[in-house]
Amino acid sequence: MDEIEQAATPVAPIAGEETGEQQGARDLLLATASQIMREGDQVDISLSELSLRSGLNSALVKYYFGNKAGMLTALLDRDMVAIVRSVDALMAKDDMPPEEKLRRHISRCIDTYYAVPYLNRLLMRLVRDSDEGESRRIADKYLTPLRVAYERLISAGVAQNKFRPVDPQLFYFTVTGAADRFFSARLVLRHCYGQDTLTEGLRDRYREHTVDFIMAGILAHP
């Protein structure tokens, strides 16, 4: 929502105004696409809805991103860069014990999927529809750093007798699976049980449940 508010703020008429406005329109398109995916619980969006909701001409998609696929890639970039940076920052805290790092990381995964519940589906979609070079770029830029971070974190915890020795790659699926599956089940909960998963109360309950579960699964019991 920050992006929308920023973009709506009048830009001061000084040098660089056009650059500021352009950045605003580009960010606004991404923020609106993100909102549409989040509300509709899917990654298929129509340019006419995007134009209607953002108030911007859909030709701007071509101008900023080349085409719709380019815009989806830019949205994945926006969302994944935030995650990779947050994991890097957590890993760099030398004084923090591994179990506290992991606890915080799991909490943030739940919060991330609450904010951008379409993230995993967007990633799958772009990997499927991209050529080999682009799939490789996505893997190198977003997936490899996370894999490396998990490997480092788990071996640090094992070395300190805090964690059981678990496979970091399988563990990655345990964490993202728990986060992704909950919020991507939104439609089922809404249509079948009249519930909405995207409430802060349910997010908080699920965050606590998931941190408890995954920590119990990895902690070494002396």
Added chain:
Amino acid sequence: MDEIEQAATPVAPIAGEETGEQQGARDLLLATASQIMREGDQVDISLSELSLRSGLNSALVKYYFGNKAGMLTALLDRDMVAIVRSVDALMAKDDMPPEEKLRRHISRCIDTYYAVPYLNRLLMRLVRDSDEGESRRIADKYLTPLRVAYERLISAGVAQNKFRPVDPQLFYFTVTGAADRFFSARLVLRHCYGQDTLTEGLRDRYREHTVDFIMAGILAHP
């Protein structure tokens, strides 16, 4: 694969032959659709590919199922009925302790998603594209029995001091999330890391990992 082999077996020329052949063609369409979804890691299938792979005229889809959506519903029925029956049979074993029931159930979930990795996406797709009555039917027939079984199993375990008191609905997401997320990540593993998740070796490793993790998360520690 059983269905494909059955359908390929020549039917003896006795009374009821037509019914047998019809059942064979119907099952073969479903088995082929299932294979295409499993291999392609998606729930979008084309009728021309279905016809080519099954050797059957695609007009038979209209004959047996009305349309493609009807065929997708029949496939969901086929796959979900097997799960609900297996959970019912497990719950009916009065002599088995709750933790053993749960351990077996989690193992079976991994095996199920290995066999039909598209299952959750098919469920989501049908809930999204169906009207309210059909969504309700899907929920009543497949989701409610599982929810009720989880509630009974967890309260039995809590009453015997075997389980921590965890929320059965959140627990459902923990289990199916772990199963679904792994096999639906197949394309990412293949495109980005040159690995295939659909091997029996990786399935067995992930089954053991997941059973360990989830049991550690729910077992009460005295």
